[in-house]
Amino acid sequence: MAPSGTVADPPPSSATDSFNSGASEENDIRPFFVLHKASSGSLQGKSTGTVRSKRTIESPTPKIAKKSEVESAEEEDGQFLSNRRLKIFETVWSKIEKTIENVLRDSNSKIFNGIYDWIRESFESIRSYGALSLSEAVRSYPVLTQASSKQLFTALVLTRNLEMVDDLLTFEELNLHLKSQGCHVAKLSSMDFSAKNGVGGCLRGLLRQFVMPTLDVADVTTLASWYRENENHKNPVVIIVDDTERCCGSVLSDLILILSEWAVKVPIFLIMGVSTAHDAPRKILSVNALQRLCASRFTLSSPAERMDAVLEAVFLKPCSGFTVSHKVALFMRSYFLCQDGTLTSFVRTLKIACLQHFSSEPLSIMLEHFCQDRSNQLTGEGNGLLTESTMKHAFDLPSVTRNKITRSTCELLPQFLLDLQRMPNPWSIVVLCIYEAGKFDKLRLLDIFCETLDPEARYLKYFSPSAIVNCQSQVSGRSVIRQVLRKLRDLSPSQWRSLLKRWENLSAEFSEINDKVMELHPLKRSVEAAGQRQGLPNSPKKHASRSHTKLEKELSAMADKVAAVIEFMLREYMKPVESVPFHEILCFKNVDKLQSALLGDPRGRIQSDLLEAHNILHCICCSQRGTTLLPSMHDTSILYTLAQEHADVINLHDWYQSFKTILVSRSSKTKQNSKTCSKSKKRKDRCEEPEAPAEALIQARFCRAVMELQIAGLIRLPSKRRPDFVQRVAFGS
């Protein structure tokens, strides 16, 4: 970046001149320019759409222009709908976001309180050294010699997460939590601990956050005198460093050394986020600094645990109504497990899914009602949502036509919608019940959720008698439900007790399931009795005594019975959302769209653009003749296809010659043909193949194509060592 100097330069462009004729070329070489300013209409919240710039793609046919005129009448309607959609999207998403925030806050609150208690206790112990007079407290001497008075209290917060991105919010919350308890908190990140700015940089950062934002000195005495001001010294000072591993070790060590010298005068507590292992500080800090640390350890919940909590709150508890299909859930799961592993990315995927849902499904605006209180009944006609066109759309939905629901049953629509609204309740109870059973085997809710969403209900096959017999011998295929069923046989009586209790709580509001759970109680009692007789309630598989066989029998009967209850729940209530009519209103299904918006694949796609250009351009001339290279093809496309035949380096001379052969030989052939055959003449007209181009033109085209490949990053230009070769950079996608 160019230095800006002390004189503020005028921006090289202003808004007015960007519309002048000929300005566009000038704008191309300006570092930046204002294309246009907001139209005045937008200031009042209306769109006028009158500003037209020069830079528009001209429509090749008048047809399209005409069409757009017709469309303009509909534009206003569209504008209204899109505003409405946006508003509802915001409502829905903010509801989901808030739910997630609350879940995360809850999952962290225990640790946060622990940290605060630790700070309070340590603060009191420092204060017990005795009060310092003002003059003592703000100067750097006399140097305290006791080793204990130079200890800097440090909390290592283990994030159990290699990616920092999930923990940004956690530390932000910690910051707020400690502030609300009265602590003075400053947050530093690895950017403040750069070798370039040294320890002065991070001291400045600290002072800016504590003393005043415009301060530009780096002096601990300023901090000390600030701490003595007013009532400041009644509360501890906390410094949060969220990504310790990324900090410059020497700078952090220096800061620790400086602060520890002042530890009694300014009681500072350092909170370091550690993502790798608890010995990470040993790897980055100097020995001197390490000796000054008096460290405690706190551990946050793992991303997978948080993920399950989020999943439960968003999809299984009443939240926004928005949900995803089996395929989308599988994609999100594999993206989380195989590619990213951060909760942040999962949430972002969800947001993109939600956005895509709103931008592709007109009926998605009905989610507004799901989002509101349950007491608010869905009456589509009442609020004018169900216009003729939306009704038509609603009855054209695949789930509706599949279930043979026609317009004649139109009056049933509100009933269907009510069902839809109620539908997830028993469904989520079943999923949570299975999750509870799976917890004994440390199964993830994410896996259970994905499997139970299956619209074809393939999980039911595990309940056929043969599957139950074989369930222990068959290992192939990973099914969570089968794992749950298998695990049931290993549960101890006490585990049974806790499982039934949790099931009871979960199904409390749904009597049909609750009754079935209640039926298990007599069995539970007999299992418990058998366990007590044996005297070892927690270890079901020990001695082969008589009471033990009795217990085993009871346990096995219990497992069979519970498996039957699970089967009943799955069969009766596990209606996956995708099998319900009108589910398209709240369920996002287009996994390809989601994938392409979330994961751009420039490496693969740009190469396939070049190698299969005719598929994108849809031109008649290039796609006809299979894989042979034609002069009518895009130059860069030809050149890149030729490059595939070369090794990791390409001889420029050879490359040029083959490029030239393609351009010249074909053209001349066509020329010869056109003299003799009228058919090929026609083709010539259609393809508009140029005559053999001049040498200079071929060379210029070659240069241009090489340049474009260079811009795409597919080749590297000749080096001084190898002046006649370019290097291939990408090999396949």
Next chain:
Amino acid sequence: MEDVENIEEDECGFSRNYFLAKELGGSSKRSAHKLSDINIVDEQELRETALNIETKHEKEISELLNDYKTMYPKWVFELRCGFGLLMYGFGSKKLLIEDFASASLTEYSVVVINGYLPSVNLKQVLLALADLLSELLKCRRKSSGSLSKGQETFPSRSIDEILSFLHGSQSEDKDCFICVVVHNIDGPALRDPESQQTLAQLASCSHIRIIASIDHVNAPLLWDKKMVHKQFNWLWHHVPTFAPYKVECVFFPLVLAQGSTAQTAKTAAIVLQSLTPNAQNVFKILAEYQLSHPDEDGMPTDDLYSASRERFFVSSQVTLNSHLTEFKDHELVKTKRNSDGQECLNIPLSADALRQLLLDLNQ
């Protein structure tokens, strides 16, 4: 599970291709043909011809661009929902994005950054954005009739302060934002980590939405997860256009015309225009000296310092050095030692080119 297998298969395909290519390079002898074997036409002619290459498939390309027009409302919706748009695919996307901005983003101010240029000063961009925003907020307050709380004057001091002004408060109208179009966010001027950090911070501001294009296959490597998920918040759009990279190409050398100098006069002018007036003036002193002393090796650094200081273009040696570093980075200036052992500065351009450059600068 399927996905895991797919990924593994892709990776296998990749490594297979790589080793095949390597093997091919090792087994058969490398071609010994020299570039000089080609009868390369005169460089000037090559450049002129290159400017006038006819675009193939013009009709199909414009149809393709027209197809993308149907996506415009969707893109606007995505921007309004708080996402950034990232366009990729082969072909220059400059026209497409600017057409989209002109046609569909009329309600919002649009600022374009040309990342393909060799040098872009992001601080100036931020200042201009802050200007626009304060103007916009003023208008809004006037139209809504509420009295301003005196927040419309933005601090023009540090990048952080401008960014925090652009970030605004969350409670404000969510639909009040400026769109920033960044052509080639992976371009040479923006490729360094600091620029990307600044852009990411800019993208995360509540009053800013970014629409960017990338052309390099490895562009995603510029960003870490925080930037991708929390700041840029990209939605990817594959929009190959096959349009020629006309402007983007200006700054690349022609592969068949190595060691060319003609281009540098033009690129030098563009680089200089992006520098501060003081830096430009220092360069002018150097250029004028070189023109008036054609026989010397260049201007001694000390002389340049005293001349610049006399005219108040620099206040200290440090400022001069920072200008000189900038010049050297863009190959505007070379240093060598003259016969007396003094360090001399020399502009590697011919006298004619230099005169033309001075004329351009003075306009």
